[in-house]
Amino acid sequence: MPENKAKILLARFALDGHDRGIITIINTCRDAGMEVIYIHFTDAEQVVKSAIAEDVDIIGVTSSMGEHTYIAARIMEALKKNQANIPLIMGGVIPTVDVTKLLDMGVKAVLVLVHHRKKQSHLFPRLWPRHKGCLAGITL
Numbered sequence: 001m002p003e004n005k006a007k008i009l010l011a012r013f014a015l016d017g018h019d020r021g022i023i024t025i026i027n028t029c030r031d032a033g034m035e036v037i038y039i040h041f042t043d044a045e046q047v048v049k050s051a052i053a054e055d056v057d058i059i060g061v062t063s064s065m066g067e068h069t070y071i072a073a074r075i076m077e078a079l080k081k082n083q084a085n086i087p088l089i090m091g092g093v094i095p096t097v098d099v100t101k102l103l104d105m106g107v108k109a110v111l112v113l114v115h116h117r118k119k120q121s122h123l124f125p126r127l128w129p130r131h132k133g134c135l136a137g138i139t140l
């Protein structure tokens with residue numbers, strides 16, 4: 001595997017039936033040369049344990065059912081408990097009024113419906129510069 005190939009874990013809550021957005025992100029990340037692991041989860045600990053086991057660089061979680069602050073808080077707690085320094089990004093149907101709250105929790109980026117594709121294209125290289133060769137062209 002090339003040294004600059006990023007590895008991302010993308011996760012969707014098991015009861016969340018909305019997967020169109022995350023499937024688009026999966027395909028975009030793979031097209032950009034990233035290795036993608038996709039899971040359904042029922043608790044935050046599963047996400048973190050999977051991320052650690054897979055040795056990922058980034059965790060991305062989609063939320064379309066209004067549970068984004070709860071999930072983010074639990075994942076951040078699990079990351080801390082497991083002493084895992086893995087950046088978390090959130091996306092899905094997240095009201096813009098909750099973005100600051102998520103960022104204050106430690107979430108590195110929040111992709112909401114109002115994001116413009118060109119704006120998002122610079123997100124990954126900015127947050128994870130060691131992978132900029134692989135991620136520079138990504139557009140979400």
